[in-house]
Amino acid sequence: MSAEPPALSCAVGALYVEHSPWLHGWLRKRMGNHCDVADLVQDTFVKLLKARSALDIREPRHYLSTVAKGLMIDLFRRRSLEQAYLEALASLPPAQVPSSEAQAMLFETLVELDHMLAGLGAKVREVFILAQLDGLPYAQIATRLGISLRTVNNHMAKAMEHVCLMQWDAGE
Amino acid sequence: MSRTPTPAQREAVRQAAHWYVRLASAADDGEEQAQWQHWHDSDPLHRQAWQRMQAAGASFGGLPQRLAASTLLAAGHTRRQVLYGLALLLGGGAFASLGWRSDLRREWTADQRSAIGERREVRLADGSRLLLDTDSAVDVRFDGQQRQLLLHRGRILVDTASDPAARPFSVATRFGQVLALGTRFTVAVDEQNAEVAVLEKAVEVSLDASRRLRLDAGQRVRFGAAGIGPVRDNDASVGAWQDGSLIAIALPLGELLAQLGRYRPGLLSCDPAVAGMKISGAFPTDDSDLALTALEASFPLAVRRRTRYWVTVTRRS
Numbered sequence: 001m002s003a004e005p006p007a008l009s010c011a012v013g014a015l016y017v018e019h020s021p022w023l024h025g026w027l028r029k030r031m032g033n034h035c036d037v038a039d040l041v042q043d044t045f046v047k048l049l050k051a052r053s054a055l056d057i058r059e060p061r062h063y064l065s066t067v068a069k070g071l072m073i074d075l076f077r078r079r080s081l082e083q084a085y086l087e088a089l090a091s092l093p094p095a096q097v098p099s100s101e102a103q104a105m106l107f108e109t110l111v112e113l114d115h116m117l118a119g120l121g122a123k124v125r126e127v128f129i130l131a132q133l134d135g136l137p138y139a140q141i142a143t144r145l146g147i148s149l150r151t152v153n154n155h156m157a158k159a160m161e162h163v164c165l166m167q168w169d170a171g172e
Numbered sequence: 173m174s175r176t177p178t179p180a181q182r183e184a185v186r187q188a189a190h191w192y193v194r195l196a197s198a199a200d201d202g203e204e205q206a207q208w209q210h211w212h213d214s215d216p217l218h219r220q221a222w223q224r225m226q227a228a229g230a231s232f233g234g235l236p237q238r239l240a241a242s243t244l245l246a247a248g249h250t251r252r253q254v255l256y257g258l259a260l261l262l263g264g265g266a267f268a269s270l271g272w273r274s275d276l277r278r279e280w281t282a283d284q285r286s287a288i289g290e291r292r293e294v295r296l297a298d299g300s301r302l303l304l305d306t307d308s309a310v311d312v313r314f315d316g317q318q319r320q321l322l323l324h325r326g327r328i329l330v331d332t333a334s335d336p337a338a339r340p341f342s343v344a345t346r347f348g349q350v351l352a353l354g355t356r357f358t359v360a361v362d363e364q365n366a367e368v369a370v371l372e373k374a375v376e377v378s379l380d381a382s383r384r385l386r387l388d389a390g391q392r393v394r395f396g397a398a399g400i401g402p403v404r405d406n407d408a409s410v411g412a413w414q415d416g417s418l419i420a421i422a423l424p425l426g427e428l429l430a431q432l433g434r435y436r437p438g439l440l441s442c443d444p445a446v447a448g449m450k451i452s453g454a455f456p457t458d459d460s461d462l463a464l465t466a467l468e469a470s471f472p473l474a475v476r477r478r479t480r481y482w483v484t485v486t487r488r489s
Contacts, residue, residue: 028371029415031408076408077247080422080452084246088239098236106236110243113232117244122472126245131196132232134241138197153193161189164221164228168177168185 012049015060020045023064027072036075044068081114082107116166120159127152128159184221187211192225246450247422284310286326289435289460291416299333300341305360305413306435306457320344326434327360329371329414343368347396348379353386358410365396369410416458425449425473429485436460442485446473 020041027037044067057063085107089097098106117125126145130136131152138156142149177185191208198204212218232240286292286304294302297314304310308326313319319341321330332341332352341352343359345366350359355373359366368377369392377395378384385400387393392410394401412419418435420428426447433440435457453470455463464475464483474488 029411031411036408072408076419076421076452079407080450081243081247083422084450085239085243087246088242091242092239096236098239106239110240113240114244114247129241129244132229133237133244135237138193149197153197156196157189157193160192160225160228161186164185164189164225165177165182167228168181168224 009049012045015048015057015064016045019060019064022061023068026065027068031072040068040071040075043071047071077114078111081111085110116163117159119166120162123147124155124159127155128163131156132159180217181221184215184217185224187218188221188225191222192229284312288437289458291414291458296333298335298339298341301329301331301333303329303331303414305329314339318342323359323361323366325361327358327413329356329358331356348377348383348400351376351378365394365401367392367394369406371406371411412454413457416456418455418457418463420451420453420455422450422452425451425485428455428467432457432460432463438482440483440485443487446485446487449473 023044024037024041027040031037031040044064047067048064089103097103117128120128123145127141130141130144131138136144138152139149142152145152191211194204195208212222284292284294284302284304286306286308288307290304290306292304294304296302296312296319298319300319302310302321305327308328309324310328311322311324313322316337317339319335319339321328321343323343323345328343330341330343330352332355334354335341343350343352345359345361347361347366350357350368353374353376355375356371357375358369358371361367368375368387370387370389372389374386374388376384376386377393377400379395379400383400385393385403387403390406391403392406393403407419407421409419409421409423418428418431424447425442428451429440429442432455440460449471451467451471453466455466457463464485467473467485468475468488472488474486476484476486
């Protein structure tokens with residue numbers, strides 16, 4: 001782990017002391033849940049520390065609430081995935097249910113995957129999942145979704161381009 | 173080694189994606205293969221992009237197909253759509269203050285009521301704060317021994333003030349009573365049940381002498397004729413209404429509309445075929461027409477307004 005420059009951790013520390021109660025209130029007003037709020041406040045400052053941009057923030061509250069908002073959306077998204085995942089697990093025949101460790105790892109993978117697909121439109125995303133994860137032939141996808149084969153091809157190409165570039169950008 | 177791709181590399185990836193799809197969908201004929209080979213060999217950028225594309229295609233291979241696909245499909249809607257709903261909520265501080273009316277009457281004896289679509293904040297005689305959600309009715313019974321609210325309909329948020337006379341503060345519903353233990357909490361009541369959610373400190377729920385439960389911050393519980401239900405954790409939807417928003421987390425459409433319908437006069441319903449569709453997002457309750465527009469923009473749904481007071485949601489054709 002690389003040491004933070006002292007000036008940076010000082011700046012973040014000062015921001016924390018001055019604005020974390022405010023951020024706490026801001027989030028609590030929107031979420032109501034105590035535990036989540038405290039976590040998100042911490043996560044927001046951790047993110048700030050990692051971004052190394054704390055030294056030149058002009059409007060701290062605007063900046064903090066923007067970061068916190070992003071984290072809050074991630075959390076909501078994660079919750080809805082979690083629910084879908086538990087339902088999918090429950091519908092599996094007992095013999096096919098993975099071990100709890102494998103379940104946890106798989107879930108993290110799905111969260112990443114979901115994030116990767118986030119920029120795609122709903123239909124494009126659906127086509128991609130059916131083809132790439134469910135392994136359906138394109139013709140069957142076209143029938144199932146009531147769209148032309150040509151559209152399936154276009155959607156798939158768009159999705160593959162997106163996923164490939166995301167992975168490239170992520171340095172994989 | 174890997175930096176972000178240059179524009180030329182991006183263009184090569186775009187072409188590689190087309191080839192990837194063409195090869196996957198084409199019947200196995202030599203013609204297509206030969207054309208691909210020509211494209212592949214004609215430029216080092218193409219070869220690099222193709223390698224990346226194949227790696228991308230293969231990276232989903234190890235997942236248990238059914239489980240992964242059904243999870244992602246059920247979670248449905250993209251992040252952007254959740255974002256859209258949230259943007260409505262977070263973007264305008266306007267929503268937060270709209271519809272709030274302060275009532276600082278120090279003395280009162282009459283019932284407190286809020287109209288459909290209205291939220292009202294009331295300061296009670298002891299300094300406690302009471303916020304009434306849409307279409308709610310409360311009686312206030314303060315005397316020398318106790319501070320009691322009778323919740324007849326709707327939903328309230330209570331922020332108790334400490335009382336010099338140390339009178340207990342409670343909210344009574346027809347299903348049971350909620351005793352505040354120095355605290356902030358919400359109580360809602362409908363035909364079948366009541367629900368209490370604790371935001372700060374704790375409360376005690378009691379149906380009678382033997383059926384009691386202490387509930388701490390971050391928890392909620394339903395109670396009714398059948399007794400006290402299981403304790404659940406609060407989620408984002410619990411506190412949101414006080415800001416004029418309805419947060420749905422994988423909520424069936426039918427239920428979402430039932431909740432949203434409390435904020436508008438008339439009939440709001442949906443085609444049974446889409447009632448189970450899972451919706452996530454944040455919707456403004458101060459302007460339920462805007463919420464419906466958001467719903468239409470973010471999900472494959474159409475809102476049919478037969479009249480101002482008769483609105484049906486169906487699948488978009």
